[in-house]
Amino acid sequence: VMTQSPATLSVSPGERATLSCGASQSVGRSLAWYQQKPGQAPRLLIYLTSTRAAGIPARFSGSGSETEFTLTISSLQSEDVAVYYCQQYYAWPLTFGGGTKVEIK
């Protein structure tokens, strides 16, 4: 089971946003992050815990291992308003966290 916190995060523009994802058992580093904006399909941000996908801005970074992971947006932009999901691909079934909604304060 993947658990994300907080459920909603309000951050001022230019400030840092820190999103957490916890796994009920170790998933090694097999952890990905996605961004989903309203009415759109999810977009891959990070895979293998900390590798940015193609075209993803450097303000997005990932860290962690085993059971505790973090997605950091170093300087929040208006276009970063979205729901963010983590996903483990260490074992079947593949599972997603419940999501963190990021808002502009």
Added chain:
Amino acid sequence: QVQLVESGGGVVQPGSSLRLSCAASGFTFSAYTIHWVRQAPGAGLEWVAFLSNDGGEIHYADSVEGRFAISRDSSDKTLHLQMNSLSPEDTAVYYCARSRGAGSHYFDFWGQGARVTVSS
């Protein structure tokens, strides 16, 4: 460019069947695996099913095991999801999503989704 296009969604009654398709283009189909992922209204993402390139490995979410069947047609680069005994809990947008496979089952490209509504 890379494209995944879902089709076959619609409104059906409980107990009915529906077949979704995902047409892939713009990339080497055999180099990737395709999954089905769904999202109920106002809810998060739920992985549904996976089929390996050679057809030798199949996985389903517990919630659909025994009711859904995934298949792949390499000749026309299409993935299918046969959904039987549908219930209102299966109402969702169904996405097909691409992964590299072999321990790298994260999704680097998604289709726009097919909406399935199960209602009497």
